[in-house]
Amino acid sequence: MNETAGQRVWVVDDDRTIRIVLAQALRDAGYRVHAFESARHALDAIESEPAPALVFTDVRMPGVDGLAFLDALKLQRPALPVIVMSAYTDIASTAGAFRGGAHEFLSKPFDLDDAVALAGRALPHVTPEPELIIEAKSARELVGSTPAMRELFRAIGRLAQAPLNVLITGETGTGKELVARALHGESPRAARPFVALNAAAIPADLLESELFGHEAGAFTGASKRHIGRFEQADGGTLFLDEIGDMPASLQTRLLRVLAEGEFFRVGGRELIRVDVRVIAATHQPLENLVREGRFRADLLHRLDVVRLRLPPLRERKADVPALAQRFLAEAAHRLGAPAKRFHAETLRRLDKHDWPGNVRELENLCWRLAALAPGETITAGDLHGTLDASAAHDSVRGWMQALTAEATSALERGDSNVHASLRAQFDQVLLETALEHTGGHRSEAAERLGLGRNTLTRKLGPTRGRRKI
Secondary structure, rough: OOOOOEEEEEEEEHHHHHHHHHHHHHHOOOEEEEEOOOHHHHHHHHHHOOOOOOEEEEEOOOOOOOOHHHHHHHHHHOOEEEEEEEEEOHHHHHHHHHHHOOOOOEOOOHHHHHHHHHHHHHHOOOOOOOOOHHHHHHOOOOOOOOOHHHHHHHHHHHHHHHOOEEEEOOOOOOHHHHHHHHHHHHOOOOOOOEEEEEEOOOOOHHHHHHOOOOOOOOOOOOOOEEOOHHOOOOOOEEEEHHHHHHHHHHHHHHHHHHHHHHHHHHHHHHHEEEEOOOEEEEEHEEEEEEHHHOOHHHHHHHHOEEEEEEEOHHHHHHHHHHHHHHHHHHHHHOOOOOOEEEHHEEEEEEHOOOOOOHHHHHHHHHHHHHHEEEEEEEEEHOOOOOHHHHHHHHHHHHHHHHHHHHHHHHHHHHOOHHHHHHHHHHHHHHHHHHHHOOOEEEEEEEEEEOOHHHHHHHHHOOOOOOOOO
């Protein structure tokens, strides 16, 4: 178990990319991270915020540089370990860092696993304090007062204390990870790590290593040991999102870990034992995947000890005003923009929308409005183009998903000429829709589509769709 998880770590770097990526890697390892874009902001926070247990700082930053920041920190907290980062590994920088009392010097670019491991070595090993549970609860919370959400909240309250695996189902964008975090944050494991992994976002050939880790030399490019998500989550909770996309070969390994609590790293001989609560989520009907032979029935039974269904936003529209106000306030705060509010007519307009992208679509809309709406009150006019663009995006995403599903089915059936067949169907639908739109005028339809009239005629055939010339 990682005995240092839960401690406060500060990351100070004017490079936004490095700041965000390193902070997220440390959060994934269970640390509570506060990131600063300048040393001055971090020094100001020393007086008003709880003291960090470890600081990562860049050397070359505008204003107060990293070495001056190191000196200021050591004057106030001599025992605080500070890891200095820099892309410039010259003698002056490294010597200055160690002379100033740096715990370690980390050369950029660096491996995130190495940085996280370095944090574990630098931090004092202490028993997590009870206040960690409070912070876990105060992360992004679920919002809702509709009957469906009240029932979900009651279920979370009951299940949080039980050491049972949970399967969360719901459409994309409904907030399944928030449910998983709530289950973890209210559980006896709240002070231990919450580790998330999206099975659909990682290539199949890398997923095994991400889950179980690997030893140095296990495969080409494996130059050092990698600790997988199961080990990172030891004592805590592992959230496996989009579990339906997990390859069949890994389903077998996952089943063993769930049953025995042990596994081998890829290329390893040491049996690793972990104590992890697994919460899985999917937007797919896993029972259908079982019938199609794409998901193991015994794994489904092992994961589906308790099932929680997260309703789509269209089934709880009464929650839209509260969600919208919350997202708008958060977005304005994060953007440094003036506080804004919704006009009553605007909220009525939001109520009429079906929200195919669910809560995520509403949140994205609120961010756009916070950034682009000119006044302090969001009017229905401010939605023109914004809400329509959101709906259009989801419409495009819908037919693309349908095309993906059809292509997958054709390939799994062993069909030949899949590209030509689907392309012909696509052309037919597009051309006939254009003809319908122009009242059968082929020349106009061809012009609207950006095609030559002869090309349209050839694709449709000499008689099909000939109503008007």
